[in-house]
Amino acid sequence: MADRNGPSKLSRWIDHAARVIFLTEDGRPKSTVLLYSFLLALLFLVVSFGIYVLMIDVLESAFSAASPGVRNAIETIVPGVIAGLVCPLLILVIREKKKLVVNAYVWLAVMFAMMAVLAVFYCDMSAGFREWLFSYGAFMRIWGWPNVVTILTGGWVSWFLYKSRSGVRKEDAERLHGRSR
Numbered sequence: 001m002a003d004r005n006g007p008s009k010l011s012r013w014i015d016h017a018a019r020v021i022f023l024t025e026d027g028r029p030k031s032t033v034l035l036y037s038f039l040l041a042l043l044f045l046v047v048s049f050g051i052y053v054l055m056i057d058v059l060e061s062a063f064s065a066a067s068p069g070v071r072n073a074i075e076t077i078v079p080g081v082i083a084g085l086v087c088p089l090l091i092l093v094i095r096e097k098k099k100l101v102v103n104a105y106v107w108l109a110v111m112f113a114m115m116a117v118l119a120v121f122y123c124d125m126s127a128g129f130r131e132w133l134f135s136y137g138a139f140m141r142i143w144g145w146p147n148v149v150t151i152l153t154g155g156w157v158s159w160f161l162y163k164s165r166s167g168v169r170k171e172d173a174e175r176l177h178g179r180s181r
Helices: 009-022 032-062 068-092 099-122 129-180
Strands: none
Touching: 032 068, 032 099, 032 129, 068 099, 068 129, 099 129
16 A cells, blocks of 8 residues: 555565565566466465365355364365365476476465464454464464365375376486487
């Protein structure tokens, strides 16, 4: 938000942090892999959130007779696993730089860690520890644990796909170089 004095302190800090992380002093991207994997992580975050929103009502109605603990576990695990299985499939489409997907999951883990730490300070402690714990627990239940499941599942699947795809390419290259000698 800009006021009469210019951009806010937070806005200036975000601009500075983005410049340090992504841009050189000339204003060019430091690493396209770094930038593209960050943007891919944001895309995965949107896809993960979309899957969660689409699945939550279906799962709620399908398991309405189950106990709240079972329902909560299913509502956390199922959308996270589906998002963790759908997003890494992008490796099959990308011809070059398949490690972008793996790096995107590293970015997701960093984003989640930052959100979890910021939520500690964002939740209101003035009402007491019990209310703060309830607020933080609600954050983790709604936003935290589904992302943990997505990051773990998607990270594992993307790493497996990356390794299996890059291994095939190395074997083909070794065969070609072996024949040409």
